[in-house]
Amino acid sequence: MSIEKTNEFRPKIVAFCCNWCSYAGADLAGSSRLGYPADVKIIRVPCSCRVNPMFILRAFEKGADGVILCGCHPGDCHYTTGNYYARRRMTLLFSMLDYLGVENGRTRVEWVSAAEGVKFSTTMNEFVEKIHSLGKNVRLEDLRCRN
Amino acid sequence: MQELVTRAKELLADGTVVRVLGWKRGDLSYNPEPAYFNSQEELEQFVYDGFCGANLSKYMIEGSKKEGKTLVFLKPCDTYSFNQLIKEHRVDRDKAYIIGVGCRGKLDVEKIKAQGIKGIQNISGAGIEEDTDTLNIRTIYGDKTCTYGSAMLERCHVCKGKEHMIFDEEIGESKDTKDADRFAEIEKIEAMSPEEKFAFFQKELSKCIRCNACRNVCPACSCRKCVFDSNQFDSAQKANVDSFEEKMFHIIRAFHVAGRCTDCGECSRVCPQGIPLHLFNRKFIKDINELYGEYQAGADTESKGPLTSFTFEDAEPGIVVERR
Numbered sequence: 001m002s003i004e005k006t007n008e009f010r011p012k013i014v015a016f017c018c019n020w021c022s023y024a025g026a027d028l029a030g031s032s033r034l035g036y037p038a039d040v041k042i043i044r045v046p047c048s049c050r051v052n053p054m055f056i057l058r059a060f061e062k063g064a065d066g067v068i069l070c071g072c073h074p075g076d077c078h079y080t081t082g083n084y085y086a087r088r089r090m091t092l093l094f095s096m097l098d099y100l101g102v103e104n105g106r107t108r109v110e111w112v113s114a115a116e117g118v119k120f121s122t123t124m125n126e127f128v129e130k131i132h133s134l135g136k137n138v139r140l141e142d143l144r145c146r147n
Numbered sequence: 148m149q150e151l152v153t154r155a156k157e158l159l160a161d162g163t164v165v166r167v168l169g170w171k172r173g174d175l176s177y178n179p180e181p182a183y184f185n186s187q188e189e190l191e192q193f194v195y196d197g198f199c200g201a202n203l204s205k206y207m208i209e210g211s212k213k214e215g216k217t218l219v220f221l222k223p224c225d226t227y228s229f230n231q232l233i234k235e236h237r238v239d240r241d242k243a244y245i246i247g248v249g250c251r252g253k254l255d256v257e258k259i260k261a262q263g264i265k266g267i268q269n270i271s272g273a274g275i276e277e278d279t280d281t282l283n284i285r286t287i288y289g290d291k292t293c294t295y296g297s298a299m300l301e302r303c304h305v306c307k308g309k310e311h312m313i314f315d316e317e318i319g320e321s322k323d324t325k326d327a328d329r330f331a332e333i334e335k336i337e338a339m340s341p342e343e344k345f346a347f348f349q350k351e352l353s354k355c356i357r358c359n360a361c362r363n364v365c366p367a368c369s370c371r372k373c374v375f376d377s378n379q380f381d382s383a384q385k386a387n388v389d390s391f392e393e394k395m396f397h398i399i400r401a402f403h404v405a406g407r408c409t410d411c412g413e414c415s416r417v418c419p420q421g422i423p424l425h426l427f428n429r430k431f432i433k434d435i436n437e438l439y440g441e442y443q444a445g446a447d448t449e450s451k452g453p454l455t456s457f458t459f460e461d462a463e464p465g466i467v468v469e470r471r
Contacts, residue, residue: 053398057399058395060391061391061395074459084459085454085455087463087464088439088453088457088461091461091463091464091467092405092434092435095434096402096431098341099344100398101342101343101348102341102345105468107464108465109463109464
């Protein structure tokens with residue numbers, strides 16, 4: 001018996017999920033038996049505001065094909081205002097990436113509450129599909145990190 | 148210029164200030180450098196002409212830690228940076244005696260060289276009091292001339308105005324040299340296709356030698372500890388030109404000063420490779436102006452920066468796609 005090797009493109013997706021809403025939302029998606037692609041790797045952060053623009057760029061540099069940031073809905077932040085700051089930062093960062101000629105669609109922000117298991121699952125499915133259509137990320141990758 | 152020296156000597160003599168922060172003559176006539184002057188004799192070296200583009204406000208971070216008051220000469224655009232540093236509690240207003248100096252646009256020797264004028268020995272007409280529109284350049288190939296405007300730094304073509312935002316006294320007349328739209332270049336790039344944009348920035352940024360001059364000269368970029376000095380960042384050296392590292396460095400550099408950048412243009416001025424770094428900073432400024440309301444960093448010392456405040460109705464990050 002051998003493991004079959006396919007050359008099919010499997011995107012690497014990094015999802016930054018806030019501890020209080022989106023991570024719990026992912027949990028709910030799991031316990032409700034809602035599927036989302038295994039290409040999504042979740043990184044738990046205390047708050048969407050914890051995500052430094054560098055985290056996102058680093059993920060791309062290390063070979064991610066798409067990065068999605070999930071946090072509490074505006075107004076629902078566990079720390080009251082964190083996601084409002086994150087929203088401004090990410091808007092500016094995404095605009096800059098667009099300005100540099102990176103295909104937009106590789107980055108996304110979505111607000112997912114702890115009760116929105118369905119939204120989490122559909123968002124991830126949509127996002128993976130989008131990245132699948134965009135293909136491999138070549139513009140943001142660091143050659144030295146390629147294996 | 149003599150007026151500035153005389154006034155500086157007076158202030159040193161009566162003990163108002165204990166040192167002077169200004170520019171001194173460099174090795175070549177067109178590269179004066181920032182310098183401290185501790186005595187009246189040293190002030191003989193003082194120079195202030197069209198090539199004194201250096202923004203002295205950043206030096207006041209160290210100046211504020213020294214004993215006694217420092218006399219600092221600031222051009223109108225430098226005062227924005229100084230105000231921003233006051234807002235961030237990086238400089239001590241009481242430690243500085245600010246003389247707002249006049250400015251009629253600063254010169255860029257690279258712009259002169261780009262006009263085919265090489266082997267420069269001496270340039271006259273760059274003085275601050277001289278009211279000529281022509282620069283007379285003595286080169287090893289004979290005398291050449293060019294217009295003052297054609298040799299001006301990029302930032303002077305989009306001058307923020309001739310008013311000093313903060314000063315103790317003003318000496319000299321300023322001229323508003325604005326003759327171009329600040330965001331025209333940005334809009335041109337925004338209109339390109341993603342492939343063209345990528346190619347454009349790849350071409351510009353692959354010139355980067357990671358000398359960190361843009362970071363070191365920037366008045367806003369003055370953290371005690373810098374992420375780019377961290378060995379965790381493992382990119383302290385020049386990387387493969389085709390990789391993302393240069394872009395990441397420049398995105399992060401610009402992002403760290405977003406909302407605090409006064410658009411003083413020092414980064415582009417000092418870049419030894421001539422990378423138009425202001426394109427990054429100005430893109431953030433343009434986005435901030437469009438999305439969160441007009442904001443000029445350093446215009447005052449009180450207002451909240453756009454990235455340290457928010458409104459409930461802010462645009463969602465998806466707007467980036469929708470705007471296109």
